[in-house]
Amino acid sequence: MRRGQKGSRPGVATIVTTAIMLTTVAIMGSGVVVWGHSNIFQSEGTIATSFSNNVNQINENPIIEKIWFCKIQSNCPGKPVPAVNITLNNQGNIGLNVTQIQFITSTKTIQFHYGNQTILSQRTGSILIPFAYSSNVLTTIQVTTARGTTISTQALPP
16 A cells, blocks of 8 residues: 555545535525525415405495485585485495495596595495586496495486
């Protein structure tokens, strides 16, 4: 056996190479696990929110009960303003928020936006809207909730 020759310690390079490879694999594996974990939880949150919104939208059940075309008192005494009173009944299991009401005629569409008109479950709510309606012109009335449920009816002002 020869001493003093280069490479007289067989296996040291193999041990060092194996240690470097194991460390690299451990670091890369940990990174992949952390990345996958964060993606799964982000997707899980999105799916849970979407599921909740869709189920809640199914549980909404607003019904337009009555439409009254009337005149209300304005800031100017003696000058009544035309208006529409809409009565909604919430037959659903959860409360709803009315966010928009549209009046659609053959010549125009007018939208009224609301921040938060709440109608609780199994309750009735009334919304009074100043609207310059035209007599004997068929008007479609669409009510939209915060969850995207839209109901509509048609009425003929007097």
